[in-house]
Amino acid sequence: MKIMVTGGAGYVGGTVAGLLAQQGHSVVVVDNLCHAQRNQVPAGVEFVEADIADRARIEGLFRDATAVNASFDGVLHFAALIEAGESMQKPEIYFRNNTASTLALLEAILACGPKRIVFSSTAAVYGEPEAVPIPETAKLKPTNPYGESKLLVEYMLEWFHRIHGLRSASLRYFNVAGAPEVGGHGTGKIIRGEAHEPESHIIPLVLDVALGRRSSIKIFGDDYPTKDGTCVRDYVHVADLADAHLLALAALETPLAAEQRLIYNLGNGAGFTVKEVVESARRVTGHPIPVELCPRRAGDPAFLIATSEKAIAELNWKPNYTQIDDIIRTAWLWHQIRHSK
Template sequence: MNILVTGGAGYIGGTVSRLLLAAGHQVTIYDNLCHSRSEAVAPGARFVQADLADRPKIEATLREQHFDGVMHFAALIEAGESMKVPEVYFRSNTMATLTLLEAMLATGHDRIVFSSTAACYGEPETTPITEDARLLPTNAYGESKLLVEQMLTWLNRIHGFRYASLRYFNVAGAIEGYGEAHEPESHLIPLILDVALGRRKGIKVFGLDYPTKDGTCIRDYIHVRDLAEAHFLALGALERSDRLIYNIGNGQGFTVREVIDSVARVTGRPIAVEECERRPGDPAVLVASSEKIKAELGWLPKFPELDQIIASAWQWHQKRYA
């Protein structure tokens, strides 16, 4: 297959690109490098450095060759930041995606796997969360992604546009030679690993009064390789289905304190903690039900344990700074 990967120099897009190439597929990466570097581009991939909002450039890229599908990862991802500058998130995540979709329609491309988010759900009414749960984001990041899902629904209905929307929970871990390295870093596990490596003094814990067993937020962690496998299955399923929506998580919830304890256990190093006030827009509990994708596509996480996920990330982070 020949696949266009937007945001392919990021953590998830870069992982998926490498695994696609390893499986013998052709990959074109489209990325503006706003939070990454050219070194993150997978060796063997064609690289187009440009902004997704640049309609002439993305359309020219789509006209140069026919792609069997688009995997769309390009987005801003920090929920906390989205509550300070929501307009930036709507422009970067929603409007830029509309530009991509328009370019796809104009060039005869009708198949996309969209990187959505569990933030579309907001505060869940029940857990684990199923795909038919109420969609009511509590932050602008989640809203910017939900708006894309709504656009895709209409393009599917009116144009027959085929899409799979994958609502991720917390993605972590690493594959051989590539792992999580955002610029700036905002995700919990790599931040805690930086403490273990002595690159940070401690980890900030935002909120100690949530209605959970230890007062800290609960999240569902999925290994990035398992997430990539879900993308491959979803793209293949678009051959026979025109609209797919799946949660991607492992169905287990871990508190922030449990994640910190796991890192300390895996690394054998103490983790200093700084207790802080809640951040606006952070739901107390986000845990996925992924039973739908398991039943329909046969997807099954191969790395469901938190210590497994963190161990793979720890191995990569140590080599990264060696």
């Protein structure tokens, strides 16, 4: 198959693009490199520097492919801003970049692209859940503009499916972490991992402390109604996430996808507090990792834990990394490699 991967120079998109290439698919990565670098694009894939908001440019890519008898079979859409905290300060750029730009992409797809798209959504569409673990049927009430910007895309996909027959899958995932191991789980061979600039995710920030690149890790709030007062999050390994995207892409060919939009939570089903993540990093790295307690951040729910039973049942998805120490182990391998260069 020939697949377009938007945001394919990023952490998750790049991991998925690399897996597609390894499995023999033709991959075209489209990325504007606003938060990524050209050298992060996986080997063996075609790269186009472009913004998905540029509808004419995206339509041109679809038409050029069709002209040479190699039309696209699907789109995997990762291009987005992802900082929930920043979205509380600058909501306008999230609605422009995540929502409006995706509308331009969808219009290009309707005009001349493949009628199949897998959308990188987020658990942030749920906001503060009424119960955990969170099922796909839970109320959708985002607590920040980031989650709202993604939810608006899901609404668009629903109407585009009803009216235009666009087949889509929304993958709502939780905290993505770790680094893919070449050859599979347990090999310890790492060639890429999480490298956001600026970095805001807790695991790479904690590992920066272990590497001496930061003096301490900030914990935002220790007065939540959790077992140790810090937020609880569900961590899913990026390699497991990549597997789910390929399974979702295949599922778009099934009769079920013709009848309804596919929606799946992706997580490991277990929640870990921020303090537990820090303790795990201490075990894995052997570093004391000092902590700095700070006030809560606006828009941070106390609990976000998924139930992924639907994805396991319908996609036959099976996460390989279920222990926080195992996830952090691969991330630690990557960070040592990355910062030794």
